[in-house]
Amino acid sequence: MGQRIKQLFGFIGRGLRAIWRAIAWLFGSLGRGLSRSWRVAAIEREIRAEERGRRDVCEGLGRMVYVLYKRNLVRNADLLAECEKVVEIDRRIDELAARSDAVRSDRPRREEPAAPVAAVPLEIDPDSGKTVADETVPATLA
Numbered sequence: 001m002g003q004r005i006k007q008l009f010g011f012i013g014r015g016l017r018a019i020w021r022a023i024a025w026l027f028g029s030l031g032r033g034l035s036r037s038w039r040v041a042a043i044e045r046e047i048r049a050e051e052r053g054r055r056d057v058c059e060g061l062g063r064m065v066y067v068l069y070k071r072n073l074v075r076n077a078d079l080l081a082e083c084e085k086v087v088e089i090d091r092r093i094d095e096l097a098a099r100s101d102a103v104r105s106d107r108p109r110r111e112e113p114a115a116p117v118a119a120v121p122l123e124i125d126p127d128s129g130k131t132v133a134d135e136t137v138p139a140t141l142a
Contacts, residue, residue: 068074069083 065074065079066083066086074080074083079136
């Protein structure tokens with residue numbers, strides 16, 4: 001009987017160790033996967049920050065070229081064409097702003113509300129049998 005109990009506890013012990021190893025492997029894999037995902041996300045954040053920096057530099061460069069264009073110092077045909085597009089956009093913006101100002105300043109006139117009409121009782125014409133109303137008068141006069 002003692003031998004059987006030893007075997008049973010040995011079997012249970014081996015089973016628990018196997019379960020423990022499986023759990024450790026699972027959490028280790030999960031941890032490594034999360035760590036990898038976190039590192040990838042951190043690198044992608046750095047990439048987006050660098051892209052924002054590049055975009056800011058390109059915008060600054062474009063502004064400098066446009067300033068040179070306004071001073072008639074740009075000779076490159078491609079740059080001239082792009083600067084002319086900007087001039088056209090500026091012209092449309094100014095036109096839309098003027099239209100907006102015109103609409104804003106054109107306020108509708110306030111009209112006086114019409115005087116309410118008082119209800120007048122109907123009468124029946126004895127000759128024709130039809131209903132006839134007296135004159136309708138504004139409520140202010142009734």
